[in-house]
Amino acid sequence: MVLALPPNLRDPSTLCCGVDEAGRGPLAGAVYAAAVILNPAKPIMGLADSKVLSEKRRARLEDLIMRDALAYSVAFSTNAEIDAINILQASLLAMKRAVEGLTCLPGQVLVDGLHVPKISIPATAIVDGDQHIAEISAASILAKNARDREMIALCKQYPQYGFSRHKGYGTREHLAALKLYGPCAIHRQSFAPVRLAGAQQMLWKVSTR
Structure with a gap:
């Protein structure tokens, strides 16, 4: 059940921003984050965990x-950034970008999970x-x-992987396509199934020369 912000967490003298990410688990694509000041x-009825x-x-x-929020912002970190700094840090970077993209500055930030991004505004992590x-x-x-729309668009560029159906997650269909075609430009090379598929593809190319 989604509640109004508990009194012990709300500062009535300032705006509160909620932050969450989408796409930490997939093998391909960017990780997205959004920041919202309601x-x-x-009030918006029916809000719940997107999942x-x-x-x-x-x-x-x-x-x-x-339509009704005071402000909102959506940002992302690319698959290349995920590979460079790891998925946790890339998620926090996307969150930081989302908060910094707001058109009005909140006085407090509430973040889903265990970690908060490096921002100048007081932030609190809330599990679930x-x-x-x-x-x-x-x-x-x-x-x-936002992330689902991006993966659907990328499916037109890389139709063999079926991104519009699984959004980059490691489904049986996706793993089979990885084995058959190898990784593409938007795959996260630092993720084990992608590394394995890339290595197998390289071995196959060498063996067929």
Whole structure:
């Protein structure tokens, strides 16, 4: 159940921003993050963790968030950045970019999970925050929808992998395509299944020379 921000966490004298990411687990694509400042005068009913919402419901809530929130921002870190600094740091970097992209500055930031990005605003990590805090739930919806759209678009460029269906996650279909075709430019080379597929593809090329 998503709640209004608990009184012990809310500073009534300042704006509160919720932050969440989408796409830490996939083998391909960027990791996305969103930051949302909700409008207390325009509560949005039905907010929940994006993972438990249908695609249709997420789309409807996204429209409401974009219409009624005081401010929102979506950002990402590329698969190259993920490989360079690891997925946790890339996720935090995307969160930092999302917060810095807001059109108005919050006084406090609530982040889903165990870690907070390096920002100048006071930030608190809340485990399962996307399930309980409306601001974080809203951020989770924007981040997931943005990432899903990007993976659907990338499927047109790399149709053999089926990104529009699994969004880059390590499904049986995706792993089979990796084995058959090897990694492409948007795969996360630092992830073990991708490294293995790349090594196998290289061995196959050498053996067929």
